[in-house]
Amino acid sequence: MIIHTVAVLVNNKFGVLNRVTSLFRRRQFNIRALTVSETENSELSRITVVFEGEENAKQQLVNQLYKLPDVCSIKEFSEDNSVSCELLLIKMLNDSKTRDDIKDAADAFGAVTVDYSKDYIVFRVADTTRRIDDFINIMKDYKILEICRTGNVSLEKSSTTIRQVINF
C-alpha cells in the first residue's frame, strides 16, 4: 500500500465534503487524515486527504473525483514536489519524576508549551507527519493524556497553484 496525499479544490458549499468523501467510501479507502478550509478565494474550499491505496485504485478515484461538478481541480503531492505540515496538540501528565525528560524531548522537537498546570502540560508541534510521529513515539514512554492532530496540509514547491491544474 502506498500513502497518497491529494488536495481537492472544491466549491465552498454545504454537502460538498460529503460528495468527495463518499467517493473514498465507495472505493473503500480509509482516510488517514483530512483537512478542509476556505482558500484565498472565499468561494472555494481546499480539501487535503491523506489515504492509503494501490496506485490504480488511486488513479480511478482521482478520475471519479474530476467528474463531480463541485470539484474544480486536484493536485497529487509527493515528498519531493511539496512542502507539508501538520499541527499536533499533545496533553502530557505533569509528574515531577518525568517532567525534565519530557521538556528536553519537547525542546529537541521545537514543541511550544501552550498550557501548563501542576497536573498536565500541553505542547504544540507544527511539523511534518513523520516528525510528529517521532515525537509521539518518544512521548509514549511517559503518560499521554490526550492527542489531537489536524492532519496534513500541502503546497506545491513551485510558483504554480492548484487552480492552474487542468484535467486533460
Add this chain to the structure above:
Amino acid sequence: MLLPGSDILVKTLIDEGCDTVFGYPGGQILNVYDSLYTHQDKINHVLAAHEQGAAHAADGYARTTGKVGVVISTSGPGATNLVTGIATAYLDSIPLVAICGNVPTTQIGSDSFQEIDITGVTLPITKHNYFVSRVEDLADTIRDAFRLAKSGRPGPVLIDVPKDVQIAECEYEPSEPVGKEPCYAAKDSRIEEAAEHINACKRPFIYFGGGLISAAAQEEMLELADKIDAPIGCSLMGLSAIPTAHPRFLGMQGMHGHYASSMAMHKADLIISLGVRFNDRVTGNRSKFAVGAKIIHIDVDGSELSKTVSAVCGLRGDVKMTLQKLIPLVKECKKPDWADNVALFRKQEEGYLDNRVGLTPRQAILTLNKHLGDNTAVCTDVGQHQMWSAQTLCFKTPRRFVSSGGLGTMGFGLGAAIGAAYGTGERSVLVTGDGSFGMNLNELATAVRYNVPIVVLIMNNGVLGMVRQWQTLFYNKHYSNTVLQRKTDFTALAKAFGADGEAVSTVQELDDALGRAFDSNGPYVVDCRIDKDEFVLPMLPPGGSMDDIITSLEGLK
C-alpha cells in the same frame, strides 16, 4: 414577471423543450401539480401507478428519443420510490431529471411527515443532485440539471424542491434551452498512437456500447470498420445502434452473447472499443479475457479508461469527433485471413443455433420479429427473456432496444415501454418474463388509462428462469425459491385492468395473437407458455473464459 416557484419550475421545463413528464402527485409537490394543471396545454403529465414506474417511463422516453426524461414525485416515499429508477438510469448513462418535493425549508432536518434526505440517498446514483433553498436559484438549477444530464456521459440528476420554495415568488426570465457542454476529440498524440496500433494489427475487432448511440457515431464506426476490414460486436447497451443484419455485425458478445462475436473478440489482436465498458458480464475472467489482444479504448468518460482491463491506448473524448480525426490516419487494408476466420466462427455459430420446432424461446422471438415495424421500440425486463431478446431480435433503427443493462432491474420493462411509446409516438413492445412482469404490472393501469398501445409478450415458464438456470448448473439443482407456483391468469389480469389479452402455447397461436395484439388500440397481453427448463445459450460461466463456453445442453441437465 413575478411568479411562484412552482410556475417557474413548470415554465423552465417547457423552456427546455420538455413536452411530456411522468410522475405521481403528493402533499409536498402539490404546488407543482397545480402549475402543471394550469400549463396542461403546453406540457403533458402522465400519471403512473407508482413512482418507480414513472421513473422507468421517463427513462424509456429518454432512451428512445435521446432527450432528457423528466419524472416528478412528492417527498419521502415518493422520492424513495424513484431510487431504483434513478439507479437504473445511472448504470446505463441515461439522461434523466428527477424532481422531488420536500417539506418546507424551516422543517428540513426535523424528521417531519414524509421528509427524507433524498439528496443524501441519491448521492451515489446520480451524476449530481441539488437541494434548492431559494426560489431565486430554482430556474437556473433546473437549467444546470438539464445541461449536466445530457452533457458528456449522460446520466440522472435529481432536484429536491422544498414546498416553501414552490410557493415563494421571484422574477422569472424565460430562456433558450440549455445546450450540451462542448465536447472534444481526444488528444491528437493519442489519436496518432491509436492509428499506429490499428495500422499494425492483423485481427481487429470493433466493440461498441451505449456510448456509441449517445455520440451518434454509427456512420464513423462503419467507415472505420470498412477501411480496416474489421468485424463488429457490441455490448447489450449497444444493440440497435446499427442494423442487426449489417454484414459486419456479429451481434452482442459476452456471457450470453453470440458465439461468433465473443469468439472474434477472444481471438482478435486489437480490440477497438467505442463508448463501452468492460463489465464482468462482458469479460468473464479478466485474466483470461482476450489475452492476445491490445485494447484501444475511446470514451467520453476518462474514468472508464483502464478501469477494469488495461488499454494500451486510452482516448478520452467524444467518440464521433475522435473517430473523425482517427479515420484519415488509418490505412485501408483488406484482411482476408481474418475475414475467413470470422466467417468460420459464424458458421460454427449456425451449428449451435437452437433450431427446434415448437414454441421455444427462439421461435417466439423469431415470430415477434415478423410483426415488428422498422421503428418499433422493444423493451425488456431482466432475465432469460432479456437475453433471448438480445440474441434474436432484429433491429433496423437506433434507440429501439430498451433494456436495463447495468443495474439489471426486473420490473423495468412495463414503465419503460410506456415511456418508449410516448417517445416514439408509436406502439411499443415489452418482452418480459412472468417473474419480472409480476414486479411492476400495476403500470398496466397507466397504459389502459392513457390507451398506450403496448404489446406485452410474457415468456411465461412459471419459474425465475435465469436464477434457476444457475441453480441447475452451479447449485446442484437446488431450486430454492425460483419455482413460482402462482396461479396468476395473465389474460384475466389484463382484462381486470381493462386491457385485453390471451394465452398461447403454439407458434401458430402466438403468431395469430401477435397479429391481434399489433392491431389493438391499447395494451394487449400475450401470455406465451414456454418450458421451465429452457436455457439461455451460449453461456460463459461466471469467471470463465471462451475456453469454458457452454454451447449445448448435452450432458448439462
